[in-house]
Amino acid sequence: DSGVTQTPKHLITATGQRVTLRCSPRSGDLSVYWYQQSLDQGLQFLIQYYNGEERAKGNILERFSAQQFPDLHSELNLSSLELGDSALYFCASSVGQGEGNTIYFGEGSWLTVV
Amino acid sequence: LAKTTQPISMDSYEGQEVNITCSHNNIATNDYITWYQQFPSQGPRFIIQGYKTKVTNEVASLFIPADRKSSTLSLPRVSLSDTAVYYCLVGDVGFSGGYNKLIFGAGTRLAVHP
Numbered sequence A: 001d002s003g004v005t006q007t008p009k010h011l012i013t014a015t016g017q018r019v020t021l022r023c024s025p026r027s028g029d030l031s032v033y034w035y036q037q038s039l040d041q042g043l044q045f046l047i048q049y050y051n052g053e054e055r056a057k058g059n060i061l062e063r064f065s066a067q068q069f070p071d072l073h074s075e076l077n078l079s080s081l082e083l084g085d086s087a088l089y090f091c092a093s094s095v096g097q098g099e100g101n102t103i104y105f106g107e108g109s110w111l112t113v114v
Numbered sequence B: 001l002a003k004t005t006q007p008i009s010m011d012s013y014e015g016q017e018v019n020i021t022c023s024h025n026n027i028a029t030n031d032y033i034t035w036y037q038q039f040p041s042q043g044p045r046f047i048i049q050g051y052k053t054k055v056t057n058e059v060a061s062l063f064i065p066a067d068r069k070s071s072t073l074s075l076p077r078v079s080l081s082d083t084a085v086y087y088c089l090v091g092d093v094g095f096s097g098g099y100n101k102l103i104f105g106a107g108t109r110l111a112v113h114p
Helices: none
Strands: A005-007 A010-013 A019-024 A031-037 A043-050 A053-057 A064-068 A074-078 A087-094 A109-113 B009-013 B018-023 B031-038 B045-050 B053-056 B061-064 B070-075 B084-092 B108-113
Touching: A005 A087, A010 A019, A019 A087, A019 A109, A031 A074, A043 A064, A043 A074, A074 A087, B009 B018, B018 B084, B018 B108, B031 B061, B045 B053, B045 B061, B045 B070, B070 B084
Parallel strands: A010 A109, B009 B108
Antiparallel strands: A005 A019, A019 A074, A031 A043, A031 A087, A043 A053, A064 A074, A087 A109, B018 B070, B031 B045, B031 B084, B053 B061, B061 B070, B084 B108
8 A cells, every 4th residue: 555545546437527536645745746557558747746736747738737735635626528638547656845756646536538 | 868779679588688779869967867768558667777777676787888878778688578669768867857858769669489
């Protein structure tokens, strides 16, 4: 158990809908990362937050948005869903200070768009 | 951010030592080298991290030559349960804290046979 909690574990929704994925980082971790992994694809970095502020952005679609709240949990919002958005979405967290930080991943949220 | 190159796949047998080499020619001074293991439908799991020379923990060793342009993950006496994808990452731990845009490559698919 990495200490990173993601909900829901599984989600099935229809095209055009909007969903919210939630992540609770490890206790004490200030950075939260979101990744997308499609079937047989690698991990695609989406976005990083550090202590509530957006820190880095990857290939995140405009239909997707995220935020990190004062209690450090994060939410990834996916809207106008398309079939191609079906994927495993991972959240990860790290302390975010000092050298040699390690990021720890949650078990992911399976999103199926039908 | 330093790009990494790893073999796409490797095969081994139970009880053998497996060495997976990662090339990172453009590694920067502040970069750490981290390896992750991922099983299907699970979040990547931290294996080992190093900056230079050799690092060893209870599951693996990491060898880093003086020029740091490559690194080798060594798994002693693999078992069937070590069948997974292994990712090499070179992280830029900036002043802003944590890794920024931590990019995963395609990884190495290790198959361990009986």
